[in-house]
Amino acid sequence: MESASQDISLNSPNKGLLSDAMMDVPVDNxxxxxxxxxxxxSAAEEEELRAEIxxxxxxxxxxxxxxAAKERHCGELKRKLGLTPLDGLKQNLSKSWHDVxxxxxxxxxxxxxxxxxxxxxxxxxYLSASSTLEDWNEKLTxxxxxxxxxxxxxxxxxxxxxxxxxxxxxISRKLGDMSSYSIRHSISMPAMRNSATFKSFEDRVGTIKxxxxxxRENSTDGLQSPSAGDKAPQDNAPF
Numbered sequence: 332m333e334s335a336s337q338d339i340s341l342n343s344p345n346k347g348l349l350s351d352a353m354m355d356v357p358v359d360n361x362x363x364x365x366x367x368x369x370x371x372x373s374a375a376e377e378e379e380l381r382a383e384i385x386x387x388x389x390x391x392x393x394x395x396x397x398x399a400a401k402e403r404h405c406g407e408l409k410r411k412l413g414l415t416p417l418d419g420l421k422q423n424l425s426k427s428w429h430d431v432x433x434x435x436x437x438x439x440x441x442x443x444x445x446x447x448x449x450x451x452x453x454x455x456x457y458l459s460a461s462s463t464l465e466d467w468n469e470k471l472t473x474x475x476x477x478x479x480x481x482x483x484x485x486x487x488x489x490x491x492x493x494x495x496x497x498x499x500x501x502i503s504r505k506l507g508d509m510s511s512y513s514i515r516h517s518i519s520m521p522a523m524r525n526s527a528t529f530k531s532f533e534d535r536v537g538t539i540k541x542x543x544x545x546x547r548e549n550s551t552d553g554l555q556s557p558s559a560g561d562k563a564p565q566d567n568a569p570f
Contacts, residue, residue, distance in 0.1 A: 372380075409419065431437050451457055471477055
């Protein structure tokens with residue numbers, strides 16, 4: 332007893348060993364629950380309730396397994412139909428929004444908002460503000476600045492339309508001229524080549540070319556092959 336009291340004493344150097352040893356001892360939760368059972372229950376009733384809890388937990392686990400199997404089967408069916416998770420999300424959102432719309436809270440809120448809207452639109456403040464805005468709108472549309480601005484915008488739009496129309500007509504005319512020129516050129520070239528004037532000019536060019544080529548060949552032969560009787564001049568002059 333004295334040694335135990337010394338270990339528990341605050342002045343003892345072993346004051347923390349007892350608490351650490353007590354923390355390391357495993358605790359039986361079931362035993363603790365049994366000891367913490369409320370008063371007024373017999374042992375038989377307590378055992379019956381615990382058996383009922385175990386049965387319900389087992390059923391919950393079974394239902395979770397069944398739900399997981401059903402979800403997998405549903406996913407396989409959706410994949411066979413080509414439905415993506417996004418389609419399922421859209422369907423769920425649509426269903427949720429429909430459920431919200433038909434709910435009593437949504438209906439009551441819509442009715443309240445409708446009543447508030449009627450009250451606001453029929454109030455004197457709203458009517459006076461609406462009439463004031465209408466007066467301002469009428470004054471603005473009848474002012475000289477508004478009319479000038481409208482006329483300026485209208486003229487700018489007309490000028491822009493006219494400019495675009497002119498550009499389109501110029502481009503169309505250029506394209507038409509180019510196509511007609513190419514057609515005339517393709518038609519006139521064979522006719523011009525078959526004409527007597529073109530053939531006469533072509534014959535003359537061929538004659539001139541043959542003369543020039545023949546004279547060039549003769550001059551080249553004269554320079555490269557001298558006659559046999561000719562001898563190279565000898566320089567007999569004394570040194």
